[in-house]
Amino acid sequence: MLPASIREELRAIVGAKNCLDKQEALVAYSYDATPMQQALPDVVVMPKSTTEIQQVMRVAARHHIPIVTRGAGSNLCGGTIPVGGGIVLVLSQMNQIVEIDEQNLTITVQPGVRTVDIHQAVEAIGLFYPPDPGSMVISTIGGNIALNSGGLRGLKYGTTKDYVLGLEAVLPNGEVIRTGGKLMKDVAGYDLTKLLVGSEGTLAIITEAILKLIPKPQTQRVMLAMFADMAQAARSVSDIIANRIIPGTLEFLDQGTIRVVEDFKQIGLPTDVAAILLIGQDGEPQTVDRDMEQIAAICKKNAAVQIKVATTVEEADEVMTARRSALAALSRMRPTTILEDATVPRAAIAPMVAAIQEITERYGLQICTFGHAGDGNLHPTCMTDARNTEEIERVEHAFEEIFAAAIDLGGTITGEHGVGIVKAPYLEWKVGAAGMEIMKGIKHAFDPHNLLNPDKMFAKQSRNRVVVQRA
Amino acid sequence: MLKEALEKKLDYDELSNCMRCGFCQPACPTFRETGYEAASPRGRIALMKAVADGVMEPDKDFVDQMNLCLGCRACEPVCPAGVPYGQLIEQTREAIEEAQEHPWWVKAVRRLAFFHLFPHQKRMYQLGGLLRFYQRSGVQKAVRKLGVLSILPKQMREMEAIIPEASSKGIVDYFGGTVIPAVGERKYRVGMFHGCIMDVLFNETNRNTVRLLSEAGCEVIIAPDQVCCGALHAHSGEREQARHLARKNVAAFHKADVDFIVSNAGGCGAMLLEYDHLLAKDALWQEKAQWFASRVKDISEVLTRLVEPKEWQSLSQRITYQSSCHLRNGMKVTKEPVSLLQAIPGATYVQLREGDRCCGSAGIYNLVQPEMAGSLLDEKMGHVAATQADILVTSNPGCLLQMKAGIHQAGLEGKMEAVHIVDLLARVQQEEKPLSPLE
Numbered sequence: 001m002l003p004a005s006i007r008e009e010l011r012a013i014v015g016a017k018n019c020l021d022k023q024e025a026l027v028a029y030s031y032d033a034t035p036m037q038q039a040l041p042d043v044v045v046m047p048k049s050t051t052e053i054q055q056v057m058r059v060a061a062r063h064h065i066p067i068v069t070r071g072a073g074s075n076l077c078g079g080t081i082p083v084g085g086g087i088v089l090v091l092s093q094m095n096q097i098v099e100i101d102e103q104n105l106t107i108t109v110q111p112g113v114r115t116v117d118i119h120q121a122v123e124a125i126g127l128f129y130p131p132d133p134g135s136m137v138i139s140t141i142g143g144n145i146a147l148n149s150g151g152l153r154g155l156k157y158g159t160t161k162d163y164v165l166g167l168e169a170v171l172p173n174g175e176v177i178r179t180g181g182k183l184m185k186d187v188a189g190y191d192l193t194k195l196l197v198g199s200e201g202t203l204a205i206i207t208e209a210i211l212k213l214i215p216k217p218q219t220q221r222v223m224l225a226m227f228a229d230m231a232q233a234a235r236s237v238s239d240i241i242a243n244r245i246i247p248g249t250l251e252f253l254d255q256g257t258i259r260v261v262e263d264f265k266q267i268g269l270p271t272d273v274a275a276i277l278l279i280g281q282d283g284e285p286q287t288v289d290r291d292m293e294q295i296a297a298i299c300k301k302n303a304a305v306q307i308k309v310a311t312t313v314e315e316a317d318e319v320m321t322a323r324r325s326a327l328a329a330l331s332r333m334r335p336t337t338i339l340e341d342a343t344v345p346r347a348a349i350a351p352m353v354a355a356i357q358e359i360t361e362r363y364g365l366q367i368c369t370f371g372h373a374g375d376g377n378l379h380p381t382c383m384t385d386a387r388n389t390e391e392i393e394r395v396e397h398a399f400e401e402i403f404a405a406a407i408d409l410g411g412t413i414t415g416e417h418g419v420g421i422v423k424a425p426y427l428e429w430k431v432g433a434a435g436m437e438i439m440k441g442i443k444h445a446f447d448p449h450n451l452l453n454p455d456k457m458f459a460k461q462s463r464n465r466v467v468v469q470r471a
Numbered sequence: 472m473l474k475e476a477l478e479k480k481l482d483y484d485e486l487s488n489c490m491r492c493g494f495c496q497p498a499c500p501t502f503r504e505t506g507y508e509a510a511s512p513r514g515r516i517a518l519m520k521a522v523a524d525g526v527m528e529p530d531k532d533f534v535d536q537m538n539l540c541l542g543c544r545a546c547e548p549v550c551p552a553g554v555p556y557g558q559l560i561e562q563t564r565e566a567i568e569e570a571q572e573h574p575w576w577v578k579a580v581r582r583l584a585f586f587h588l589f590p591h592q593k594r595m596y597q598l599g600g601l602l603r604f605y606q607r608s609g610v611q612k613a614v615r616k617l618g619v620l621s622i623l624p625k626q627m628r629e630m631e632a633i634i635p636e637a638s639s640k641g642i643v644d645y646f647g648g649t650v651i652p653a654v655g656e657r658k659y660r661v662g663m664f665h666g667c668i669m670d671v672l673f674n675e676t677n678r679n680t681v682r683l684l685s686e687a688g689c690e691v692i693i694a695p696d697q698v699c700c701g702a703l704h705a706h707s708g709e710r711e712q713a714r715h716l717a718r719k720n721v722a723a724f725h726k727a728d729v730d731f732i733v734s735n736a737g738g739c740g741a742m743l744l745e746y747d748h749l750l751a752k753d754a755l756w757q758e759k760a761q762w763f764a765s766r767v768k769d770i771s772e773v774l775t776r777l778v779e780p781k782e783w784q785s786l787s788q789r790i791t792y793q794s795s796c797h798l799r800n801g802m803k804v805t806k807e808p809v810s811l812l813q814a815i816p817g818a819t820y821v822q823l824r825e826g827d828r829c830c831g832s833a834g835i836y837n838l839v840q841p842e843m844a845g846s847l848l849d850e851k852m853g854h855v856a857a858t859q860a861d862i863l864v865t866s867n868p869g870c871l872l873q874m875k876a877g878i879h880q881a882g883l884e885g886k887m888e889a890v891h892i893v894d895l896l897a898r899v900q901q902e903e904k905p906l907s908p909l910e
Contacts, residue, residue: 023533024509024530028509030521033493093506097505137497138494234772328553335488386487
């Protein structure tokens with residue numbers, strides 16, 4: 001509980017309407033989209049300007065109060081749970097598009113702008129902001145930057161980090177820094193822009209961003225390819241890339257997911273196939289047509305049992321339904337849905353899917369896998385019930401083994417969701433003890449009193465690495 | 472007290488099914504208006520769960536937040552996990568109602584409306600007669616002239632201004648019987664659900680409904696023992712009374728042995744469609760309720776199957792459509808009304824931007840939450856004006872009144888009219904001959 005005098009100070013900065021400590025507000029900002037994570041803050045503060053954020057930050061620094069910055073709360077790593085109480089700083093009122101610069105092809109935005117609003121604003125004038133995280137209809141750009149969000153277009157167009165050119169941010173001492181700019185080249189000192197992207201609100205509070213835009217692709221087409229064998233699907237993925245084709249979309253569903261989707265939607269998916277690839281290309285019409293033909297030929301060569309190329313918008317919509325319904329279908333099966341994002345080099349997809357299946361069976365769980373085949377970013381999704389503590393314990397062990405398997409295959413514990421609370425115990429597995437030390441040093445340089453999003457990224461204790469015995 | 476009531480009523484499994492992805496938020500009118508997490512479906516479910524988990528006390532803020540919800544259920548179709556939010560908010564309101572101590576006069580008004588008025592159709596007609604007297608005898612004119620109405624709050628005055636001419640007779644009286652034969656070959660035997668307010672304030676729409684059904688080849692049974700659907704009761708926390716009404720309706724239409732039960736009001740239809748849920752724990756009625764629910768259809772669904780728009784008269788006007796939330800989100804009927812409108816020869820159909828968003832009427836919401844309802848309506852009328860339509864079509868009486876009020880407020884009177892879809896279709900369909908009952 002914060003002393004009344006501090007709450008009074010905060011209220012004086014942002015106004016009573018934007019400084020809430022009633023029960024309702026504390027509960028409403030106690031969670032994000034991460035299952036089984038919840039903690040009440042002491043106060044919810046909703047600033048409207050960088051200056052107000054500086055003033056709030058100074059109050060917090062003076063009294064050593066933690067600040068958890070938050071947008072829509074759509075992340076899946078517990079990144080915005082106020083585990084140590086303190087202030088939840090909600091930036092949703094800072095939601096203005098400051099400028100679209102058609103000369104420099106940039107857009108300048110406040111952190112509370114929704115990702116989908118950026119898409120619509122730039123696409124209306126023939127421009128394109130490619131990062132498209134699954135939660136883009138609600139997620140805000142500040143959250144995307146803080147967590148370096150990915151999405152379906154990652155393979156061809158990269159992720160959020162590839163589009164952030166410059167940032168304005170408030171440091172834990174209340175000072176403002178500006179990094180980068182409307183510049184394609186800038187080597188003046190350390191690249192603080194890239195450092196802040198994906199820093200999960202632990203280093204500074206992002207208050208404005210300059211993003212890179214590109215011309216909007218003229219057309220896009222999609223197709224489905226079904227395989228009786230996971231290895232054939234994986235080989236098709238490798239062959240497409242080896243043929244110098246980088247598809248705009250390259251998604252996959254495993255058999256478990258296909259069955260659940262078909263059960264839920266009845267869209268005529270064959271439930272005996274082992275994998276479905278959803279492949280899309282965008283660009284100049286001629287190039288797209290040529291690429292689609294080649295891709296279809298490659299899939300056929302790899303024994304695809306069925307190929308459906310969409311020729312109309314309606315057909316494209318139908319083709320996309322399977323992938324789009326995946327999460328919906330899976331989440332209806334059981335009360336709790338845990339969506340993970342273990343990631344491997346794309347050549348290792350087949351062994352990774354096999355490892356997940358083996359682990360799932362050994363622990364007697366329901367885990368289905370879908371995800372971004374093109375960039376090796378898999379979403380093993382566990383359907384469980386948070387109230388069943390015995391089962392949840394098995395789920396934890398299974399995921400531990402899945403992370404370990406990903407690392408063994410040259411992969412990582414998280415491809416696009418972030419570390420937050422849920423991956424913190426495993427971070428050392430990926431970056432090593434020396435990596436942890438240097439990261440902690442960076443954190444200390446920015447935030448010596450550990451005020452910004454404490455308890456995230458760095459766990460009190462790392463997990464012991466599980467040793468997986470596999471035949 | 473409220474805490475115990477909530478614990479008893481809330482379906483904890485469904486609360487747990489919310490995975491907090493937040494996909495409901497862009498669809499929620501009150502979230503979009505406020506940007507405040509607690510004023511979103513995800514937020515409200517989190518508050519319900521926090522109470523059930525003992526994390527918070529259900530205080531006044533809690534109750535206010537639950538009342539701010541329009542109940543439009545736009546969050547349901549976009550929910551990946553299929554959480555039945557509408558049921559959760561009704562369970563919450565039922566608990567609030569049970570625990571709440573109203574002042575004596577609120578209690579009296581609620582009792583009068585929910586128990587002594589809406590459930591008794593004869594009294595509704597008597598009230599309709601009184602209203603008709605008020606409207607026709609010159610009293611209304613005098614009252615308006617004397618400025619007596621200024622004692623009423625603004626939103627009530629606006630309603631007084633747009634309320635249609637009431638009827639003291641129901642459609643059964645009008646047709647002089649309860650069985651209207653099909654014109655031509657009989658394709659279906661359908662039950663007509665006439666509604667309580669519909670039959671008094673929108674009696675003409677009901678008559679047109681019977682006519683359209685009959686001319687489309689339906690034998691229309693206006694089941695004589697039917698009563699109010701209970702939607703207003705359920706939305707206001709009187710679920711027990713809603714169950715009581717549901718049993719009466721199930722019995723009335725079961726006896727009539729019909730292929731479909733047709734509604735022309737999205738709000739009623741969505742309620743009728745959920746009688747199986749409402750009576751799920753009632754061993755005696757469960758099965759019949761399922762029979763009933765599986766037969767409920769909106770008029771637009773039945774007409775889409777049966778009518779031949781080629782025979783319609785040409786109508787060279789611009790038409791736009793504001794959908795009823797409960798027709799869309801409750802009954803899941805989205806395409807049929809639009810395809811009927813698009814089929815009208817000569818007419819130009821213009822899509823209304825955000826025509827799938829609540830207009831703010833939401834039962835009696837516009838009377839109890841005037842501020843939020845007002846800002847939703849202002850936004851809505853901006854989009855409506857942009858369509859430059861001559862006719863604004865709706866599919867529910869509440870929405871129709873709200874749209875009439877919106878046109879009045881936005882100064883669009885004379886340029887645009889709000890019409891129920893049934894009345895518009897009746898306009899383009901040439902009348903064959905006056906209908907008469909079988910009996």
